[in-house]
Amino acid sequence: MCFKESVFGSCLILIAFACWFNAKSGEAFGTTFGFDIHHRYSDTVKEFLNLDGLPEKGTVDYYTAMAHRDHLLKGRRLATTTTNPPITFFGGNETLQIPSLGFLHYSVVTVGTPPVEYLVALDTGSDLFWLPCDCTNCARSFNVTRGKSVKLNIYSPSTSTTSAPVPCNSTICVRPQRRCSIRLNACAYQEVYLSANTSTTGILVDDVLHLGTDTDPQDPVDAPITLGGAKCNKPLLDFFFFSGFRCGIIQTGDFLEGAAINGLFGLGMDNISVPSILASKGFTSNSFSMCFDPEGVGRIEFGDKGSADQQVTPFNLRQSYPTYNVTVKQIAVEKNVTDIEFSAIFDTGTSFAYLNDPAYSVIAQGVS
Incomplete structure (x- = not known):
């Protein structure tokens, strides 16, 4: 399976189908091979990749998403010519x-x-x-x-x-x-x-x-x-x-x-x-x-700056000790959702999550 960009800049997915052979006799069941080309937003690709949230084909949202993606792809291509790669x-x-x-x-x-x-x-x-x-x-x-x-x-x-x-x-x-x-x-x-x-x-x-x-x-x-x-x-x-x-x-x-x-x-x-x-x-x-x-x-x-359409979370910058500190606004334990606001540091050097009350009690009571 490989990916290729169309002349319009939109992503296509190519799914190749080869000949099938009998493993015992080595006899081919088919004499030709080829591949089908499907657009990323096609029903075939949506089913194959099991993606949720893609717009329905033929709708206004579908063509809006197409144009938006083309714009992002062209922007990324231009950006790579003027900045250092990651x-x-x-x-x-x-x-x-x-x-x-x-x-x-x-x-x-x-x-x-x-x-x-x-x-x-x-x-x-x-x-x-x-x-x-x-x-x-x-x-x-x-x-x-x-x-x-x-x-x-x-x-x-x-x-x-x-x-x-x-x-x-x-x-x-x-x-x-x-x-x-x-x-x-x-x-x-x-x-x-x-x-x-x-x-x-x-x-x-x-x-x-x-x-x-x-x-x-x-x-x-x-x-x-x-x-x-x-x-x-x-x-x-x-x-x-x-x-x-x-x-x-x-x-x-x-x-x-x-x-x-x-x-x-x-x-x-x-x-x-x-x-x-x-x-x-x-x-x-x-x-x-x-x-x-x-x-x-x-x-x-x-040097990876991400994509223009990705969701972002702002950092709470502390001048005395700057860290990747973010604000958490909600906790969900299974189907129980609690609105609660606290700050936390994203730390890959720590194996466990450390929480103070009341956030800790919300989670502890939710799983007990």
């Missing part, structure tokens, strides 16, 4: 949900020169991209199934020719959670997360993130980014009072117990997040998209 991780845009690693969504990223791969958790609830760095106690592998394991690499600035520590006078170092390591002349950081006693501490370094266009084959895109290196085998106090660390200090809490054991990819709004860096350097527009499949496989793209 990009994703080099090697593909696939994301995976891994139950044994905290039910978070993961992807393989490639960093440094020569390039090295890391399996990182994707987190819209934080900004920093960090990797375990120069450590002896960090996880080196994890078991996928019985008898099969995946190797986990450890980042080391000394082995990447494109790596350099972020100096103390950098503008990104002037933040409450970052301070200067005078002895190393490098910007140090500490990030504390929602989960109890979970944090990462280290220094910031500049290096290259290897990306590619979301095409097949990919065109390589090497983007200079800032990331954090977190060491696993030093006590927290050493970080602030001693200079015997190189890349960072420790990971605590869930980062040592099965979640994001090979790094965390912050996708937040701060200027240090990778989407923000890509936009500021002109690689993509300041947007990205993530899709999640019920089976745990999804995809991610940077």
Whole structure:
């Protein structure tokens, strides 16, 4: 099955029918083959795709939808000639949900020169991209199934020719959670997360993130980014009072117990997040998209601005701590619908939904 655009810009669906053969004798039951062409809004396609909400053929709404779609297709075609196409991780845009690693969504990223791969958790609830760095106690592998394991690499600035520590006078170092390591002349950081006693501490370094266009084959895109290196085998106090660390200090809490054991990819709004860096350097527009499949496989793209006719939800921007915060106005538990308004953060780095009253009680009472 394939898709093709008509001369008018509307989408057609082509369904091919080949010859049928007798599997035992190899005798053909037909001597020719061909295919039928059906328009997207035809009754055949509507039945085949089981789509709801398409207008009835021959109605005013039908022709209005046709014209609207043609306009969008032409607009997208013109837009791709003037803006950069979406990009994703080099090697593909696939994301995976891994139950044994905290039910978070993961992807393989490639960093440094020569390039090295890391399996990182994707987190819209934080900004920093960090990797375990120069450590002896960090996880080196994890078991996928019985008898099969995946190797986990450890980042080391000394082995990447494109790596350099972020100096103390950098503008990104002037933040409450970052301070200067005078002895190393490098910007140090500490990030504390929602989960109890979970944090990462280290220094910031500049290096290259290897990306590619979301095409097949990919065109390589090497983007200079800032990331954090977190060491696993030093006590927290050493970080602030001693200079015997190189890349960072420790990971605590869930980062040592099965979640994001090979790094965390912050996708937040701060200027240090990778989407923000890509936009500021002109690689993509300041947007990205993530899709999640019920089976745990999804995809991610940077610079995806969506379509003009899609429904949108505005963010509640808080200047002190900008997050993907949205307003929820209604809760439905089976057929019971309750009008209730509260704000919530969309966070791919959190495995569970956390609700306060009265929203929590509405759901708890509805399922009891």
